[in-house]
Amino acid sequence: MPKVALLPVFVCEFLKMIIFAPEATSPKPATSSQELPSSSNLKSWRWWLMISLFTLFILAGQAAGTLLGRFYYNNGGKSIWMATIVQSAGAPLLFPFVLLYPLASSSSSSPATASAVKIAAVYIGIGLLIAGDNLMYSYGLLYLPVSTYSLVCATQLAFNALFAYFLNSQKFTAFIFNSIILLTLAATLLGVRSEGGGSVSSDKYPLGFTLTIAASATFSLMMSLTQLSFQKVLKSETFLVVIQMTLWTNFLAAVASVVGLFVSGEWRGIHLEFGEFEKGKVSYVMTLVWIAISWLLYSVGAVGLIFVVSSLFSNVIATLALPVVPIFAVVFFHDSMDGVKVIALLIATLGFANYMYQHYLDDSKQKKSRRRRDDL
Numbered sequence: 273m274p275k276v277a278l279l280p281v282f283v284c285e286f287l288k289m290i291i292f293a294p295e296a297t298s299p300k301p302a303t304s305s306q307e308l309p310s311s312s313n314l315k316s317w318r319w320w321l322m323i324s325l326f327t328l329f330i331l332a333g334q335a336a337g338t339l340l341g342r343f344y345y346n347n348g349g350k351s352i353w354m355a356t357i358v359q360s361a362g363a364p365l366l367f368p369f370v371l372l373y374p375l376a377s378s379s380s381s382s383p384a385t386a387s388a389v390k391i392a393a394v395y396i397g398i399g400l401l402i403a404g405d406n407l408m409y410s411y412g413l414l415y416l417p418v419s420t421y422s423l424v425c426a427t428q429l430a431f432n433a434l435f436a437y438f439l440n441s442q443k444f445t446a447f448i449f450n451s452i453i454l455l456t457l458a459a460t461l462l463g464v465r466s467e468g469g470g471s472v473s474s475d476k477y478p479l480g481f482t483l484t485i486a487a488s489a490t491f492s493l494m495m496s497l498t499q500l501s502f503q504k505v506l507k508s509e510t511f512l513v514v515i516q517m518t519l520w521t522n523f524l525a526a527v528a529s530v531v532g533l534f535v536s537g538e539w540r541g542i543h544l545e546f547g548e549f550e551k552g553k554v555s556y557v558m559t560l561v562w563i564a565i566s567w568l569l570y571s572v573g574a575v576g577l578i579f580v581v582s583s584l585f586s587n588v589i590a591t592l593a594l595p596v597v598p599i600f601a602v603v604f605f606h607d608s609m610d611g612v613k614v615i616a617l618l619i620a621t622l623g624f625a626n627y628m629y630q631h632y633l634d635d636s637k638q639k640k641s642r643r644r645r646d647d648l
């Protein structure tokens with residue numbers, strides 16, 4: 273077998289080593305962060321490593337995906353449907369992981385017990401929500417300046433809090449409220465300062481605004497439903513379920529987006545924009561390929577965090593990524609750095625710290641009650 277074909281096996285093996293801690297098997301008491309069953313006992317170094325890894329995936333994926341998306345539009349890319357397709361088109365890259373995972377895994381954890389129909393319904397439903405979100409996200413990115421876009425996107429945390437309360441029985445504490453408010457404030461700060469709209473025309477503003485709000489609601493609903501599906505339908509403790517969920521939902525979203533490209537007739541313009549891309553044809557293809565890889569990384573991170581912690585936590589990290597994107601723009605696109613960006617990032621970090629502190633409290637409480645149980 274060529275060495276490169278073994279890459280997915282090594283990656284699976286690495287993730288397995290992190291995830292399947294020997295202590296990750298017994299049920300857990302509910303915590304204020306209302307995590308999934310599989311996450312309960314993982315708060316060892318492995319748990320923190322997983323969180324760090326998935327967080328990195330989200331931050332890097334969101335930053336690269338958003339900036340490359342803007343690069344596509346700025347250099348002659350015009351197709352909304354193409355911008356939508358590439359947000360989920362990286363999914364087939366996960367096929368080798370799904371096929372080779374059983375080779376790498378010695379885990380005896382049982383596969384999902386739900387019927388194929390139920391599982392298919394979950395993948396199709398969530399896949400369609402992803403396609404809808406990606407489409408509206410593409411419109412938002414085209415019709416709004418980045419900072420306004422970040423502001424409106426920040427509402428997703430409030431939407432998620434609402435959905436998580438009803439769908440995931442999320443319990444709220446002062447620290448979680450603090451975290452939501454601080455992260456919303458950080459993104460708002462970026463949005464309210466005036467930034468030239470650039471090529472964005474003002475008559476498209478109301479449409480861009482409405483679609484970004486709708487995307488935020490759809491994104492949050494999709495996150496909460498993903499957590500609910502892990503808990504109620506898939507019920508698997510293995511990391512394979514994260515790969516399967518990411519693969520199938522994004523694959524179906526990509527198929528729905530390709531249908532959209534043809535039905536809308538936009539496919540006729542693709543050849544033209546390919547030929548006229550300002551940076552050249554190779555750059556056009558590479559831009560789309562790297563957008564797809566960036567969003568795939570983002571999706572694995574987001575679904576991974578839902579699996580290991582919760583949909584709200586995953587959304588906290590996704591929202592933390594919003595003020596991080598302009599910082600990356602400073603580094604890679606030489607955008608100007610100003611005090612507002614730094615303050616927004618500091619506030620976002622504080623919001624994130626609040627959420628993590630709640631996890632630390634939950635963890636300590638769990639450890640104490642376990643010790644008390646052991647002493648009896």
Ligand SMILES: Nc1nc2[nH]cnc2c(=O)[nH]1
Pocket residue numbers: 334405406409425428487488491590591
């Ligand atoms: N609505 C929405 N869609 C996304 N797709 C990738 N990231 C995001 C996000 O932060 N919000």
